[in-house]
Amino acid sequence: MDLNYTPRQQAFRAEVRAWLKDNLPAEKLASYDTREGFEQHREWERKLFDARLSMVMWPEELGGRGCDLTEWLIFEEEYYGADAPMRVNQNGQLLLGPTLMEFGTEEQKKRFLPRMAASDDMWAQAWSEPNAGSDMAAISSKAISDGDHYVINGQKTWSTRAIYADWAFGLFRSDADSKRHHGLSFLMVPLDAEGVTIRPIKALNGKDAFAEIFFDNVRVPVENRIGEEGSGWHVAMATAGFERGLLLRSPARFQQPVRKLVELYKANREAADRDPSIRDAVMEVWAGAESYALSAYQSVGRLARGEKIGAESSINKIIWSELDLKIHETAMRILGARGELLSSAPQNQDDHGWLEGFLFAQAGPIYAGANEIQRNIIAERMLGLPKA
Amino acid sequence: MDFTFTDDERAFQDAISRFLMTEAAPEALREIWETDAGRSPDLRNKMAEQGLTALSIPEEAGGLGMGDVVWSLMTQELGYYGIPDSLADTAYVSAGLIAALPEIVADRNGWLEQIAEGSIRIAVGHPINPLVADAHLADFSLLNHEGEIHAVPRSLIDVEHNASIDSSRRLCRVMWEPSSATRIVDAETGAPIWEEALNRGALSVAGQLLGLAQRMLDLSVDYVAQRKQFGKPIGSFQAVKHHLADVASKIEFAKPVLYRAGYSLQHGDADAALHISQAHIACAEAAHLAARHGIQVHGAMGYTWEVDLQMFMKRTWALESSWGDRAFHKARISAAIFADDAPLGPGQTFGRS
Numbered sequence: 001m002d003l004n005y006t007p008r009q010q011a012f013r014a015e016v017r018a019w020l021k022d023n024l025p026a027e028k029l030a031s032y033d034t035r036e037g038f039e040q041h042r043e044w045e046r047k048l049f050d051a052r053l054s055m056v057m058w059p060e061e062l063g064g065r066g067c068d069l070t071e072w073l074i075f076e077e078e079y080y081g082a083d084a085p086m087r088v089n090q091n092g093q094l095l096l097g098p099t100l101m102e103f104g105t106e107e108q109k110k111r112f113l114p115r116m117a118a119s120d121d122m123w124a125q126a127w128s129e130p131n132a133g134s135d136m137a138a139i140s141s142k143a144i145s146d147g148d149h150y151v152i153n154g155q156k157t158w159s160t161r162a163i164y165a166d167w168a169f170g171l172f173r174s175d176a177d178s179k180r181h182h183g184l185s186f187l188m189v190p191l192d193a194e195g196v197t198i199r200p201i202k203a204l205n206g207k208d209a210f211a212e213i214f215f216d217n218v219r220v221p222v223e224n225r226i227g228e229e230g231s232g233w234h235v236a237m238a239t240a241g242f243e244r245g246l247l248l249r250s251p252a253r254f255q256q257p258v259r260k261l262v263e264l265y266k267a268n269r270e271a272a273d274r275d276p277s278i279r280d281a282v283m284e285v286w287a288g289a290e291s292y293a294l295s296a297y298q299s300v301g302r303l304a305r306g307e308k309i310g311a312e313s314s315i316n317k318i319i320w321s322e323l324d325l326k327i328h329e330t331a332m333r334i335l336g337a338r339g340e341l342l343s344s345a346p347q348n349q350d351d352h353g354w355l356e357g358f359l360f361a362q363a364g365p366i367y368a369g370a371n372e373i374q375r376n377i378i379a380e381r382m383l384g385l386p387k388a
Numbered sequence: 389m390d391f392t393f394t395d396d397e398r399a400f401q402d403a404i405s406r407f408l409m410t411e412a413a414p415e416a417l418r419e420i421w422e423t424d425a426g427r428s429p430d431l432r433n434k435m436a437e438q439g440l441t442a443l444s445i446p447e448e449a450g451g452l453g454m455g456d457v458v459w460s461l462m463t464q465e466l467g468y469y470g471i472p473d474s475l476a477d478t479a480y481v482s483a484g485l486i487a488a489l490p491e492i493v494a495d496r497n498g499w500l501e502q503i504a505e506g507s508i509r510i511a512v513g514h515p516i517n518p519l520v521a522d523a524h525l526a527d528f529s530l531l532n533h534e535g536e537i538h539a540v541p542r543s544l545i546d547v548e549h550n551a552s553i554d555s556s557r558r559l560c561r562v563m564w565e566p567s568s569a570t571r572i573v574d575a576e577t578g579a580p581i582w583e584e585a586l587n588r589g590a591l592s593v594a595g596q597l598l599g600l601a602q603r604m605l606d607l608s609v610d611y612v613a614q615r616k617q618f619g620k621p622i623g624s625f626q627a628v629k630h631h632l633a634d635v636a637s638k639i640e641f642a643k644p645v646l647y648r649a650g651y652s653l654q655h656g657d658a659d660a661a662l663h664i665s666q667a668h669i670a671c672a673e674a675a676h677l678a679a680r681h682g683i684q685v686h687g688a689m690g691y692t693w694e695v696d697l698q699m700f701m702k703r704t705w706a707l708e709s710s711w712g713d714r715a716f717h718k719a720r721i722s723a724a725i726f727a728d729d730a731p732l733g734p735g736q737t738f739g740r741s
Binding site for chain 2: 001002003004005006009013070074076077078080081251252255256258259262265266279280282283286287290291292293294295297298300301302304305312315318319372374375376378379380382383384385386387388
């Protein structure tokens with residue numbers, strides 16, 4: 001055990017910190033759940049890519065730096081510590097990217113990964129369907145083989161920012177007679193293809209944050225399939241693992257709002273201390289974010305030693321989603337009667353955007369596999385309890 | 389940056405675990421706890437033979453020269469198998485306290501050698517604990533008088549026994565007269581040594597609580613996989629699964645907090661006290677939840693004397709306020725994170741950057 005950063009790691013931290021200081025947008029970007037904000041974020045991603053900072057863990061030939069996971073954690077700490085913009089293409093970069101690297105052909109990697117790193121292509125997920133949410137194996141959208149194409153019919157939903165995105169990836173039933181997790185294939189679909197209709201769904205924040213995607217005889221070439229025909233479930237499970245695991249929600253993403261929460265508490269201490277449980281909650285989320293960070297470094301060390309991270313990633317998902325909720329609930333309690341005010345309201349004093357974060361935090365325990373499902377996974381796969 | 393244990397460290401932990409599994413089975417512990425002394429010289433000797441008492445003694449004094457990082461694994465085993473206080477108090481907390489004494493203390497090296505051999509029991513009377521564990525059996529007790537450290541032989545101490553709900557505990561009020569003969573260092577020299585002893589005691593308790601949490605989880609998993617109602621194992625019901633999944637989550641996320649605290653203490657990190665209080669709270673929460681959910685999923689069986697769960701629940705309830713109660717550790721955290729120079733935000737986890 002050695003809990004010191006190497007000189008190389010320290011130098012990398014300093015480089016990232018300096019670059020961010022010189023290059024951060026002067027003004028806060030508009031919300032990436034709007035068309036304007038989405039394009040602003042795409043420009044920012046391009047800037048990161050040009051500095052080879054968009055995907056630091058990817059190999060150099062794909063525009064990355066070949067960083068290891070520790071360096072990635074350092075990058076994330078500097079990135080979120082500097083209040084840099086939210087990452088708009090994470091569904092592609094962090095979910096599909098690693099899937100392509102593991103299961104994609106060389107041709108697919110060359111075709112999709114560099115454009116993904118540069119955010120020339122923006123990606124949306126197409127997993128859920130109206131009748132396949134937590135029960136993803138109930139997918140019924142079909143992709144039936146027709147020569148060198150698949151013909152897709154069906155409906156996907158809860159596709160984050162799909163109305164702005166260029167591509168979607170997801171699971172489709174390629175064997176019409178198959179059941180459950182058999183007979184599914186993992187496909188990438190251009191969202192401007194003929195027969196694709198995207199209808200926005202207004203989210204809790206009033207913005208078109210996600211969408212339904214309708215497929216009406218959409219023809220997709222066979223080379224857009226990842227993995228073997230019918231092996232989509234296996235490929236998708238690996239993707240779900242990446243999602244629940246570290247990559248999508250690095251600890252820094254929670255340590256930064258905790259720092260701001262402590263500042264908010266200290267600035268409003270007299271009012272906040274009328275309810276001693278507020279101070280307690282601030283301390284609790286501080287400890288929660290720190291233990292999430294410690295756990296991340298521990299996982300990184302274990303992976304470097306060749307160990308595998310299995311069902312523990314379900315614990316991660318529960319921890320960060322409930323932590324995020326508690327951070328924002330506590331902030332709202334400190335803001336008190338001012339908390340309800342939108343940023344446009346003249347009397348709004350919430351310059352961090354706690355209200356917006358509070359709304360988004362409501363989704364955390366639901367998306368990426370509802371926390372009830374995660375608890376089942378922990379009980380069945382980690383503890384070995386029998387299935388219902 | 390490498391937040392993992394070496395293969396040797398893990399192998400040592402496994403060896404101790406296998407040893408305690410056979411030598412400290414619940415039936416054996418119940419028998420020992422029913423005796424007046426509450427301790428088994430035989431078990432104690434066997435633990436010394438395994439090298440447990442020599443773990444943190446410097447190699448030149450006949451020990452293995454390991455530190456708090458390895459102890460954070462060992463204390464989990466002590467907790468998991470419900471090993472009574474005197475071992476960690478002597479071999480870990482006292483050993484650290486004695487090693488921190490100036491060389492001028494004549495008995496220092498001799499004591500360390502005796503700890504390593506397993507031929508001595510030492511009790512520690514830190515003011516944070518109202519009573520002294522195992523003072524009735526200790527060859528001598530390290531006691532605090534106005535900040536001074538006194539080494540007081542058993543013959544100069546009167547003890548009043550105070551029974552605990554945890555049958556493994558032997559708590560004593562000690563009555564003694566400080567004198568120049570018993571004093572080994574003055575208050576000025578003693579202050580940092582007492583402070584470090586407190587941190588080490590708290591870390592020892594944290595590790596034991598985490599081990600207890602794992603034991604109660606394992607007992608509960610075994611029980612719910614076997615117990616059937618409505619024609620099925622109750623462990624197949626989601627409400628039961630979720631109780632135990634929550635315990636598993638608490639345990640997983642307390643572990644790295646414990647290990648980092650051990651590392652900080654071993655390496656003299658400026659934030660060691662903060663990290664140790666974090667660990668005490670995280671491990672106590674895991675154990676407390678493991679007890680609460682453990683008894684819940686055991687149903688009425690969990691409320692019996694006969695089922696072993698009770699041994700580990702009671703030890704949890706006893707230890708969670710030992711070496712600093714929750715209020716004490718929260719006050720230390722509060723002082724640190726609401727300070728002007730608090731280590732807050734990304735990148736501060738392993739020292740201020």
